[in-house]
Amino acid sequence: MSAPLVHLSRCYSFSASHRLYTDHLSFEKNEAIFGKCANPNGHGHNYGLAVTVAGPVDDATGYVIPLEELDDTVRRYVLDAYDHRFLNVDVEDYFDLVPTGENIAKRVWERLSVPLGDKLRKVVVDETRNNSFEYPVK
């Protein structure tokens, strides 16, 4: 029998500010759509980030992925760039994209899919404990 397919999820956090605003719309229209989140100077969240990888369990180590490798990857590709930053201004992902929870989930997926490849299965971004964004939808 081939190795069991196991999903492993690891939870991280980062703190960042953002502003929901697009230059493609008028100030009034931005305020109508984004409300308080369009405030010019932005605001912040403690984001939760859960990353799920899946793959065969290695015979020798019993790992789907060495945890240190996953932690290093998420830190290098996402947390170092996002943590304690103003996403709109400091992170190129959002220079022309509104940093909503939806877009953050997609951009984090894109960043992690480079090093993790087919192993990457799911990204969950918690903006607050009430708002959660999963990508992709299965």
Add this chain to the structure above:
Amino acid sequence: MGGVTISRRFDFSSSHRYYREEWSEEENTRVFGLCALPNGHGHNYTLEVAVAGDPDAETGMVINLVDLKSAVNGVLEQFDHKHLNLDTPYFSDRIPTTENLATVLWELIAEALGRVPLHRIRLYETDDLFVEYYGEAA
């Protein structure tokens, strides 16, 4: 009516050590880090067991929770307050990682449940690390 998944949470506490006898001390430490320390260490594990099916027309249940609790608690007796490497027979030839423990628990719980189809087990080693197994092969 479509199928429904019911999930029940269980807690158990165990110790373990990650170590391969055929590897050198240095190789074990390189791969397993602190988890290779000679005397082992422990976790409070949380296990979520999900079964799926159509609710019974008479009882409205997918499975009687009393039966689910009895089956899973019977399995967990072998693991709770035990050293996984030394006190259970399942890790003589594999490392008691969360991944491997999940597949072992799947086999034992599926057997204990008999005809009731096990859907998923989710095993938390800590709050920020968990694995999921659906009985699939890679």
